Amino acid sequence: MRCAIVDWYGRSARDLPWRGAGASAWGVLVSEFMLQQTPVVRVLPVWTEWMRRWPTPADLAEESRAEVLRAWGRLGYPRRALRLHASAAAIVESFGGEVPRTYEELLSLPGVGTYTAAAVASFAFGEREVVVDTNIRRVEARLVSGVAQPAASLTRAETDVAARLVPEQDGFGADSAARWNIAVMELGALVCTARSPKCVECPVVGDCAWVDAGRPAPPLDRPRRTQAWHGTDRQVRGAVMAVLRAAGGAADVAELGSAGEVAADRGVGGVARSRLGVAPTVVEVVYEPLAKLYALGAPQEQLERAVVGLVADGLAEWDGAAESQGTAEAILRLPR
DNA sequence: AATTCGTGGGC
């Protein structure tokens, strides 16, 4: 059964630039950051340009956060870009500029959790690690457990199943564990998909507990996993970040002005002003176009919350250079 | 354990 999946991978795997002998461990790590909750097709062009600009961790570590966030573009979850940047700095600081090899060392990096640590150890270094991502969870839920979907959150039982399936090193050829991990993941991505699985193309359809059971449907009453989007703070954060990315390099008043113009053209941007009091910072955001666009009940408060959140997360910062007499107009920009 | 955090394509 495992051989059938590995053989299928040999025939059917996508040719992705972060796979294979040509890819560096850094390239693998970058790809894993970008692929967190983001589809491959959207990652490809950004990864390529990223590796051209910053071919080593040291190259990225020397870059400004603002430029890193711009290069991240519209991949989503921009905090991942900051964490990748911080990981690059940690790799330089603690590991001599080389991506560490072990699961524990990788796990110590910011933005690297259990999945990414195992994935990089496995895919970049060939270590025998138990990789469990959303694809692998779904494949094994069907193949082994006979249910349409895995549990809402990763369970011990799932990890045990995955661990049992990972072959010993050289169990069926060199790098057996890594090949198994990537093969199951690819099977989930291309064949054993969340919606409309292509069982007719599946190399192990004859061994599948879910197929044997007649492909039972998932429970109907499963809770919503996706947050509403329209009109949320999150949507506003995204709109503000888009404005800030569109701004030029280091922010000064002139550049913010250009950002405001760009935003006005699109109908979604604007100039944010803050009133910096003694403490805590009270941010008054003035932005009528955004309010009208989203037709929000309390748009100004919402924009204020979004901006404060972005600053708290290090995705934006205030330039208080114009501050005087306890009150100032400040410029919001990407962080240095 | 449940939430929060972007974005865009497919159905």
Next chain:
DNA sequence: TGCCCAAGAAT
């Protein structure tokens, strides 16, 4: 159109 989903991590 609205909803679901995509190589998760941090809290």
